[in-house]
Amino acid sequence: MNNFRIKIKSPINIRQTLFSGQSFVWDIHDGTQQYYSSIIKSVPLIIREISEFEFEVNSTEKSVGGIPLLEFIRHYLTLDIDTKHAFSENFSQLYPKLWQLLMPYFSLRIMRQDPYETMVSFMCAQGIGMHLIRKQVAMLRQTYGEKRSVSFHGKEIILHHFPSPEQLAAADPALLSRCTNNNRIRARNIILASQGVAEGRIDLDTLCNPALPLSELRNILCQNGGIGYKIADCIALFGLGRFDAFPIDTHVKQYLAEWFNSTAARRSLNPATYLALDREARSFLNPNLAGYAGHILFHCWRMEIKRLRTF
DNA sequence: CCCCAGGCTTTTC
DNA sequence: GAAAAGCATGGG
Numbered sequence: 363m364n365n366f367r368i369k370i371k372s373p374i375n376i377r378q379t380l381f382s383g384q385s386f387v388w389d390i391h392d393g394t395q396q397y398y399s400s401i402i403k404s405v406p407l408i409i410r411e412i413s414e415f416e417f418e419v420n421s422t423e424k425s426v427g428g429i430p431l432l433e434f435i436r437h438y439l440t441l442d443i444d445t446k447h448a449f450s451e452n453f454s455q456l457y458p459k460l461w462q463l464l465m466p467y468f469s470l471r472i473m474r475q476d477p478y479e480t481m482v483s484f485m486c487a488q489g490i491g492m493h494l495i496r497k498q499v500a501m502l503r504q505t506y507g508e509k510r511s512v513s514f515h516g517k518e519i520i521l522h523h524f525p526s527p528e529q530l531a532a533a534d535p536a537l538l539s540r541c542t543n544n545n546r547i548r549a550r551n552i553i554l555a556s557q558g559v560a561e562g563r564i565d566l567d568t569l570c571n572p573a574l575p576l577s578e579l580r581n582i583l584c585q586n587g588g589i590g591y592k593i594a595d596c597i598a599l600f601g602l603g604r605f606d607a608f609p610i611d612t613h614v615k616q617y618l619a620e621w622f623n624s625t626a627a628r629r630s631l632n633p634a635t636y637l638a639l640d641r642e643a644r645s646f647l648n649p650n651l652a653g654y655a656g657h658i659l660f661h662c663w664r665m666e667i668k669r670l671r672t673f
Numbered sequence: 674c675c676c677c678a679g680g681c682t683t684t685t686c
Numbered sequence: 687g688a689a690a691a692g693c694a695t696g697g698g
Contacts, residue, residue: 383679488680491696495679543694547682590681611679631680632688662680 363514366419366432370441373414375469379408381440381673382470382661383492384600386483386499387524390673396605397514400449400633401521402438403427403476422512439471443605448655450646457646460621467662472605472654477566478559480601484593486542491583492672494543501541506530530556551588558586565609570602591636599653608652610629610639617663622646 379387380398388400397410405427408420419435426434436442445468454461455579487496489592506525511518530538539549558564569579576598583594591610598607610618610631618639619627626638647655664670 384678484679488693490680490694491678493678494694494696543696545694547693551681588681594682596679609679612677613679630689634688664679 363512364421364424364431364578366435367412367416368419368432368435369416371415372444373469374417374439374441374471375414376409376411376417377623377673378467378469378661379471379473382657383495383664383672384657385470385475386486386496387475387479387503389521391519392588395502396516399514399519399521401507401510401523404523406510406521407435408514409554420514422450422501430478431506440474441471443651443654444660445470448648448651448658453646455519457621459625463666464658464662465535465664467658470658470661472600472657474603475601476524477597477601480590481555481566481597482514482524482530482552482597484600485548485588487596488548488588490543492670498542502538505537505541506533526564527556527559529563531560548588551586552617555586566602572603576604580607595653596635599657605651605654606649608640608643608647608656610636610643613660613663613668617659617667618643620667621663642667 372509376398381390388398391397391399395410399406399408401407403426405423406421410418410420412418419431421431423431425431429437482502483495483499487495502508502521505522506529507522510521510523513519533553534552535546535549538553539546542548542552555564556603559566569582579598579602580594583589583597584591595607595609598604599609612631615627615631618624624639624642626635626642629635643656644652664672
C-alpha cells in the first residue's frame with residue numbers, strides 16, 4: 363500500500379466535498395477512524411482525514427492514469443482553486459449576512475471527476491431525492507462494475523469499479539432498469555448514451571476542450587435522450603472541469619428567489635426561465651467560476667436552511 | 674392522502 | 687410557441 367500525506371494551506375472538508383451531491387462513487391466507512399473509498403480510473407483510493415489542513419491517501423498504485431498519485435489528487439480535488447474567488451468582487455459587501463453564512467462552506471471543493479461516470483450519475487438525477495440517486499449509482503457499480511477488494515489497516519474493503527461505457531452499452535434494458543429505480547426510460551437513455559461513448563459518437567475527450575463555448579457544449583450534450591439543460595450543466599461542471607457551468611435545479615431556484623430576490627426564480631422552471639436565471643446569477647458571481655460558487659451556495663442552502671442531510 | 678425530491682419528454686392548446 | 691401531464695419511488 364502506498365501512503366501519501368497531503369498538507370494544504372486553506373482548509374478542506376473532505377466529507378463535504380465527497381458527499382455534497384457532486385460525486386456518487388465514494389463510500390463512507392465509519393469506525394474508530396473515518397475514511398472514504400472509491401476506484402478512480404481503475405485505481406483504488408482510500409482517503410482519511412487527519413485534520414482540516416491535512417489528509418492521507420492510500421492506494422495500491424503509485425499513479426492514476428499515468429499521473430503521480432499526489433499530483434492527481436491535487437488536481438482531482440481542485441486544490442488550485444481559491445473558492446472565495448468564485449464570487450464577484452463586491453459580493454461580501456452586497457450580501458454581508460449571506461457571506462457569513464457561507465464561511466464554513468468555502469472548505470467545500472468541486473472535483474474534476476471522470477466525464478463518463480459523471481454523465482451516467484447525473485442521468486440518474488431527475489425529479490428524485492439525493493438518497494435514491496446515490497442508491498442507483500451504487501447499484502450500477504455493484505451490478506455491472508468489476509469487484510475488487512483491498513486491505514486497509516487489516517480490514518478488507520470491497521470496492522466496485524464504475525462500469526465502462528462498453529459494459530453498460532451491452533446491458534439488458536430490463537436488468538439495468540432495476541438499477542434506475544425501475545425507470546425503463548432512464549435505463550434506455552443510459553444504454554444509448556453508453557453506446558454513443560463506446561462507439562465514439564459522443565467524444566468526451568473533445569468536449570473537455572476549455573475553448574468550447576459553454577452554450578455549444580450544452581447543446582451537444584442535450585442531443586442525447588435524458589439530458590436537458592440542467593443535467594448537461596452538471597456534466598460540464600462536475601465531469602468536464604467547466605466551473606463556469608451553472609446548473610439550476612429546484613434548490614438553486616429556491617435560493618435565487620430567497621437570497622437574491624430574483625423575480626424570475628419565482629416563475630416555473632422552463633427553458634426560458636432557466637436561461638434567464640443562468641444569466642442573472644453571473645451578475646453577482648465570478649462568471650468563470652459561477653458553477654463553483656453555485657455548488658457552495660447549493661450545499662449551504664440544503665444544510666443551513668432546508669436542514670437536509672445529504673449523506 | 675398529500676407534496677416534494679439536483680428534470681426530461683411528449684402531448685395539447 | 688407556451689403550458690400540462692406522465693414517469694417511479696421514498697420520505698416528510
